[in-house]
Amino acid sequence: MSGDGRGADKDMATVPEGGPLRDAFGAGTVMAQAVRAARDLVACVEAHPGLFCSDALDATTCNALACANAFAAAGVDAPRTRILNRTALWLFGLDWLVDHKAAAREEIEDINRRVLAVLDGADPAPGDELTPFLAEIRDELAASPAFPALRTAWREDLVRVLEAGLREWEWKTAAASGDRGRLPSLDGYLANADNIGSAWVNLSHWIALADPATIANLEPLREVNREVQKALRLLNDLATYERDLAWGDLNAIMLDTDRAGVSARIDEIIRYCRRLLGPLRDPCPDGTAYLERQLGFNIAFYGVSDYWGSP
Template sequence: MNVFASPGPEHAPRGPANPPGPLDEALFAGTVMAQAVRAARDLVACAETHPDLFSAKPIDTTTYHAVACANAFGSPDLEAGDLRIANRTALWIFGLDWLVDHKAAAREEIEDLNRRCLAVADGGEPVPGDGLTAFLAEIRDEVAASPAFPALRADWRTELDRLLDAGVREWDWKAAAAAGDTTALPTLNDYLDNADNFGSAWVNVSHWIVRADPATLAHVAPLRTISHEVQKALRLLNDLATYERDVAWGDLNAQMLGVGRAEAAARIGQIIEGCRDLLEPLREDCPEATAYLERQIGYSTAFYGVSDYWGAL
């Protein structure tokens, strides 16, 4: 299976008898890109507000635009304002990743960082001068302003906790690898079970809370389950695209665990087919969220076949 190939005809959207022409396609692309540009400006403003968090060279202007494009094309019917929390949570994760993967010198630093973040998630004040907790407090307040938040607060907190905890677990694996202890490295299944460090499940539940779409809210439990499976596919797609960079940066990648590209590609295909099976019963009753999750897979498959979100060190 070539995971970077275009979807086969059996997976192609069912369009009208007369497909859109070049003008229609350009109108659609231009509309979505306009929303992405507006969203990117908001992300640049966020980065300027928290320079200590986003001053790392690899988090550059291209990163902001790539995040904005991913969410705009993932929800092409929504405007930039509707996608603001998805964009901001995704950007926050870039800052978190940089601190955990490249700035922390000891496990205790990550544990302390996690405690600070969870305290803010639970309503505490951000640490003075700490862009990570300050930006998280802004995100928390926006999510909490939604009428859907009281019912889904525990879900939001759980997904954030999973994201933070996964970072600690990966730190342990990387430390073992650096020490030459291959017996402590995870199996592929263990590695994928830790895909919460990718963060998309937390982004998704944050987006769903702020959107407050009744059909989505009525099906949050199965959607979260599918979101975790989608996250596994995105983790592997990212790993296929970034192996050389991960080796150079000292990051962990599935291909460092004895998993070949063919095996990773086959596993991605299995996960995607499983996601389709899980999504099928929800399509009629929950069209917005099911399309949102499926577009995440399609967009990421194409995007990671060509590019990546991070800039150069």
């Protein structure tokens, strides 16, 4: 039954026709792929101990990412979600270095310089803990037939992540110094949602899959992708407000709004996303379903937990 050749039909029990058994069968299928993906992410963490050395990046992060991506990409087996999972994990390492380790703007500028060099084909610098894993992702993604035409878009989206990370670090630093006049409005904060990088992760996934219908409709999908990213940013903020206070991170609730205002804005964004996705469902079923499942999963997930491990 699985797309990688493991477990032929003759080795499987009969698929239930409907009802709770069928629902459970579908959930079990997704979770089986999530378990396999989580093992790969744990191996990545072990292979890059200098990058994933914080207690906040532990098995919880690997398992949560694998589950979220398996449900969003339901029907895609674990080997074909490697890029999706690995780009998401790499971003957690980047986020930790920028948000929690960097003590000066110059440190972040140096991180961004090293990332861009590897993005453009350079080898990682000796002793660099961040970019070797990115180089592995870059080289694997380059094997996709969709990569040559979309390499520029892939680079542009990661540049947006880097610029947004620096911008948010500046806001956070201003808030810590008591200079709240430099903090953005909620609109300005959402305009910087590339800080979480989900749009780049999703683009990486679509390039890796090289689904013709998705690639043919990529530009309108990318528009929705950025709106979904805004919703995920705010869902994360609702879930992690207490953690952000403890860690000194910026959160939408610290700006010109409150929890009710953030929730209302999430609802508004989701309605807008569904309007944008409507015309894409027929010509691009896989890409639209992926974004809707990503939204649905995270609405439920962030209502209970978040992706970080122990502080």
